[in-house]
Amino acid sequence: MTGASYHDKMSKTIQEKRMPPLALPICLVGANVQGRPNFCTIAWFTMIDDEPPTIGLVMAKERRTKDGIVENGTFSVNIPSTELAVPVDHCGIRSGYKEDKSEVFRTFYGKLRTAPMVEDCPVAMECTLKRIVAFEGTDMVVGEIAEVYADDGCITDGRPDPTCLDPLMYLSGGAAYHRLGDRIADAFQVGKSYRKGR
Amino acid sequence: MTGASYHDKMSKTIQEKRMPPLALPICLVGANVQGRPNFCTIAWFTMIDDEPPTIGLVMAKERRTKDGIVENGTFSVNIPSTELAVPVDHCGIRSGYKEDKSEVFRTFYGKLRTAPMVEDCPVAMECTLKRIVAFEGTDMVVGEIAEVYADDGCITDGRPDPTCLDPLMYLSGGAAYHRLGDRIADAFQVGKSYRKGR
Numbered sequence: 264m265t266g267a268s269y270h271d272k273m274s275k276t277i278q279e280k281r282m283p284p285l286a287l288p289i290c291l292v293g294a295n296v297q298g299r300p301n302f303c304t305i306a307w308f309t310m311i312d313d314e315p316p317t318i319g320l321v322m323a324k325e326r327r328t329k330d331g332i333v334e335n336g337t338f339s340v341n342i343p344s345t346e347l348a349v350p351v352d353h354c355g356i357r358s359g360y361k362e363d364k365s366e367v368f369r370t371f372y373g374k375l376r377t378a379p380m381v382e383d384c385p386v387a388m389e390c391t392l393k394r395i396v397a398f399e400g401t402d403m404v405v406g407e408i409a410e411v412y413a414d415d416g417c418i419t420d421g422r423p424d425p426t427c428l429d430p431l432m433y434l435s436g437g438a439a440y441h442r443l444g445d446r447i448a449d450a451f452q453v454g455k456s457y458r459k460g461r
Numbered sequence: 462m463t464g465a466s467y468h469d470k471m472s473k474t475i476q477e478k479r480m481p482p483l484a485l486p487i488c489l490v491g492a493n494v495q496g497r498p499n500f501c502t503i504a505w506f507t508m509i510d511d512e513p514p515t516i517g518l519v520m521a522k523e524r525r526t527k528d529g530i531v532e533n534g535t536f537s538v539n540i541p542s543t544e545l546a547v548p549v550d551h552c553g554i555r556s557g558y559k560e561d562k563s564e565v566f567r568t569f570y571g572k573l574r575t576a577p578m579v580e581d582c583p584v585a586m587e588c589t590l591k592r593i594v595a596f597e598g599t600d601m602v603v604g605e606i607a608e609v610y611a612d613d614g615c616i617t618d619g620r621p622d623p624t625c626l627d628p629l630m631y632l633s634g635g636a637a638y639h640r641l642g643d644r645i646a647d648a649f650q651v652g653k654s655y656r657k658g659r
Contacts, residue, residue, distance in 0.1 A: 275585070276616070277571075278609035282514050283540065283586050284621030286628045286641045288484050309507040310633070311519055312598045316480050319519075319601075321509055342481065345645055352652025366657070373475075387473070388481050396594055398603070400510045403517075405596070411476035418474070423482030423634045430484045432630075432641060433648055435508070436621045440651070442642030443484045443630060447543055450636045454550025459564070 284436040289351060291368075292320055292404075293339035293379045294331030299365040300379035303328040304355030306433045307401075308340070316408040318390060321401050327359030332404055336392045340408075341381035344429040348440050350383075351431060373410050385414040385428050482634040487549060489566075490518055490602075491537035491577045492529030497563040498577035501526040502553030504631045505599075506538070514606040516588060519599050525557030530602055534590045538604075539566075539579035542627040546638050548581075549629060571608050583612040583626050 287306040294301060307321035318340060322329050332338040343351045350367050357364065369382040373389045380387035390406030417427040425443055432441040485504040492499060505519035516538060520527050530536040541549045548565050555562065567580040571587045578585035588604030615625040623641055630639040 274613045275580075275610040276613055278611050278616060280514060280606060281609055281619075282508065282511050283538070283584055283606065283609050284611075284616060284626060285508070285540065286486050286623070286626075286630060307508045309517070309519055310480065310483070310505045311596050311601070313480050314598065316478060317596065318481075319507070319517075321507055321517075340481070342483065348646045348651050349655050350652070352646070352648060352650070353655035354652070356649055356652050367655075382473075386481055396601075398509050398515065400512065403509070403594075408478060408481065411479055411481050412473040413476050413482075415472045415474055418476060418482060418634070421479075421634060423632060425484070425632055425635065425637075425639065428482060428484075432484060434621060434623055434641070434644075436616070436619060437623065437644075438648045438650075439623075439644045440646045440648050441623065441644050443632070444640030444642030446632075446635075446637045446639050448546045448550070448638045450550060450631055450638050451554055452550070452636075453546050453638070454548070454552070454554050457547050457551035457565075 282435060284434065286441065287433050287435060289343060289431045289433050291341040291343060291351060291354060291381055291384065292328050293341060293381060294328045295335055295377055295379055296327055296331035300370050301328050301331055301359040302354045302364050302367065303359065304351050311405060318406055318408060320404045322404060324402055329404065332392055335377040337375045337378040337389065338392065338406060339378040339380040339387055339389050341384040342386040343384045343431045345431045345442055347383060348431055373412065375409055380412060385417045387412045480633060482632065484639065485631050485633060487541060487629045487631050489539040489541060489549060489552060489579055489582065490526050491539060491579060492526045493533055493575055493577055494525055494529035498568050499526050499529055499557040500552045500562050500565065501557065502549050504633065509603060516604055516606060518602045520602060522600055527602065530590055533575040535573045535576040535587065536590065536604060537576040537578040537585055537587050539582040540584040541582045541629045543629045543640055545581060546629055571610065573607055578610060583615045585610045
C-alpha cells in the first residue's frame with residue numbers, strides 16, 4: 264500500500280464522527296398538499312442521472328411537502344438566488360404542518376399541472392415521482408425532471424449565466440449562506456494540463 | 462389551486478427535459494483497488510443523514526473506484542480546494558481503468574486502514590460502505606462517515622472557515638469551476654425576519 268501514514272506528514276485534526284463542512288446549493292421543494300402549494304428548503308439533494316434527467320431529494324421521514332409529493336406523484340425543485348435568502352430560510356425553519364406556506368412565493372404550474380413552481384426563482388423544474396428510497400432516518404425522493412423553466416437570460420444556448428442565477432449556497436457546519444464566487448477554470452479542460460510529479 | 466398561471470406573469474423560457482444548472486461542490490472519492498489508491502472526481506453526492514453521519518455518492522455503474530469500494534467495504538470522500546483544480550479535473554476526465562492515479566495526490570490512511578485519503582485536501586473523511594442503491598443508469602454508494610480529518614484552522618470549535626476550505630465548486634451546464642463566494646447571511650436565523658406580504 265502506498266501513501267504516507269497520517270502522523271508522519273500531516274497537521275490535520277481528527278474531527279471524529281461528524282458532519283463534514285460542505286458548500287451546498289439550496290433548493291425549494293414544492294408540492295401541492297390537499298390543493299395548496301407547500302414548500303420546504305433543503306440542501307441535501309443530488310442529480311442521479313442525466314438521461315433521463317433524474318434528481319434525488321433527501322428529506323426527513325415526516326415532511327408535509329413529502330405528503331404532497333406522494334399525494335400527487337409530482338413535485339418541483341426550485342433554485343433560489345441570494346435575494347430570496349429570507350423567505351427561503353423561513354421555509355426551512357417553519358414546518359408546513361404548523362404554518363401555511365402557500366403564499367410565501369408567487370407560484371406557477373407547468374405541463375404536469377400539479378407541481379407548484381416558484382416564479383421568484385430563476386430556475387424551476389417540475390418532476391414526476393419515480394421512487395422513494397428509504398434510509399434509516401431519512402427518505403430519498405427520486406424524480407424524473409419533466410421540464411426546466413429558466414428566467415430569460417439565465418440560460419443561453421444551454422449555458423447558465425452564474426450572475427443571473429446568483430445561486431444561494433449553504434455552508435454546512437457554519438450555518439451560513441454564501442454566494443457563488445468567481446469562475447476560476449474550465450471543467451473537463453483544465454485537467455488536461457496535469458503532468459505527473461509535483 | 463392558488464398561483465398564477467405560467468403565461469400570465471412570467472418571462473421564463475422552457476428548457477425542456479434537461480439538466481438544470483446547479484452550483485455543486487466537488488469531491489474526490491478514494492478507494493484502494495488491489496492495494497493501490499484510486500480516485501475519481503464527482504459532483505453528484507449528498508448527505509443522507511447526520512446521526513449517524515451518512516453520505517451518498519452517485520457513480521456510473523462501471524467505475525474503478527467503485528470496484529475498490531466493493532473490494533474493501535471502505536472509501537474516502539475528500540473535499541478539494543480551488544488550488545487543486547488541475548489534478549481534480551484530471552481525475553475526472555481520466556478513467557482508473559486506463560490510468561494509474563495512485564500518485565496524483567499524497568495519501569494517508571486513518572482508522573479504517575484501507576480508505577486512502579488525500580492529504581492535499583483540507584477536509585477528508587473515511588467511510589464504511591453501508592449499501593449500494595441501484596438506479597437505472599447509475600448506482601448510489603451509501604457510506605457511514607467514520608472519521609473526518611481537517612487541516613488545522615479549517616474547522617474551529619466545529620465551525621468551518623470558508624477561506625481555509627476554499628472549496629472547488631462546479632457549475633453544471635456551464636462546465637466551469639468556481640470559488641465559493643462571500644457569506645451573506647446566517648442560516649436558520651435570517652428567515653426569522655420574514656413577514657407575510659411582499
